[in-house]
Amino acid sequence: MLSLLTVVVGAAVHVYAAQFNIYHRVVQSTSSPAPFAQRGTLNLVGSNANLESVSTLSEDLARFTQNLKSEDVGGALYQVALQRPEDSSQTEWAVSSVKLCHLSSSTTQTFHFYLSDEDKPYAVNYFLSPVDHSGSCPRQVSKPGTERVSQLNTTILLRRPSSPPSPELKTPPPLTPEGQVVQPIPEKSWLQKYWFYIAIFFFALTAEQYLLTVLTGPPDEEGKQGGGDGGSRRHA
Numbered sequence: 001m002l003s004l005l006t007v008v009v010g011a012a013v014h015v016y017a018a019q020f021n022i023y024h025r026v027v028q029s030t031s032s033p034a035p036f037a038q039r040g041t042l043n044l045v046g047s048n049a050n051l052e053s054v055s056t057l058s059e060d061l062a063r064f065t066q067n068l069k070s071e072d073v074g075g076a077l078y079q080v081a082l083q084r085p086e087d088s089s090q091t092e093w094a095v096s097s098v099k100l101c102h103l104s105s106s107t108t109q110t111f112h113f114y115l116s117d118e119d120k121p122y123a124v125n126y127f128l129s130p131v132d133h134s135g136s137c138p139r140q141v142s143k144p145g146t147e148r149v150s151q152l153n154t155t156i157l158l159r160r161p162s163s164p165p166s167p168e169l170k171t172p173p174p175l176t177p178e179g180q181v182v183q184p185i186p187e188k189s190w191l192q193k194y195w196f197y198i199a200i201f202f203f204a205l206t207a208e209q210y211l212l213t214v215l216t217g218p219p220d221e222e223g224k225q226g227g228g229d230g231g232s233r234r235h236a
Contacts, residue, residue, distance in 0.1 A: 017045045020121055021083045023093070024149075026064035026100055029075040034064065036081055036090055042113070042121070042156075049156045051111065062146040065100075074137045076100040080126040082113070096126040101137035103144035106130065109152040114159045128152075 023036035037060040040053040054060075068076060078100045081093040106128035114123040132138075174182045191198075 017043075018120065019043055022051065022124075023081040023083060023090075024060070025079050025081075026061075026068070027077045027079055027097070028068060028072060030072060036079075036093075037064075039080065042082075042111075044119070044121070044158075047158065049113065049158055051154060051156060053150060057150050058146040061144065061149055065143050068143060070142055073101050073141045073143055074099070078103055080111075080124060082121060082124040084120075084122060094121075094123045096124050098126060098128050099135070099137060100144065101141045102128045102131050103148050104142055105138050107153060108155065109149075110155040110157065112157050112159055115161070117161060119160075 020042040022039045022042055024039040025034050025036045027033045037056075038054050039057065039060075040051050043050050043052060076099075077097045079095055079097045081090070081095045083093050087093055108129045110127040110129070112125035112127070113121040114125075116122050176182055
């Protein structure tokens, strides 16, 4: 009994915990992509997560942008990548990109990590805010400062899979022994439904008139035609 209780308690207090490497780089439209550099480590403990940045974060950003001209900042991208244990090369990493020009004017960065059923991250979305609704760069574009990334407020959100609501299936129509759909009986017209009551009504009306005729006799025709006794008077 004691060993069984120990197993149950041990299973109840077990919480998934793991670490995953996060990388970053700057991609310029005028040159080939540079290799990623480690940005930090994502620590997952149950439903809690934190991102521990590397000490060389500012130096890496300065190295990424040292050959970048101010007029090329608008076409450059800042990329964040998630390395998963099963990935064998950088080309398999989950990557999210934002415009490099937004780093200079943003104050908050948000990481959306999407978790599998085993609570392991398999994708990442990276956002900066505030950003114009159109997504365009500010009018005055400049290279971000080397300390800019480390000064951003950081928010980490974990997204677990959720099942869509089950569809509501209609009841199949009844079938005949031959496998054909049973056709519904066509609805009767108003006359077909109430002809019997109409017939009773007219029969009752005719019977009433007949009884009246029998009981009272034919109408009195006396006086309808003028008598012959009086004749026409002659005028003198």
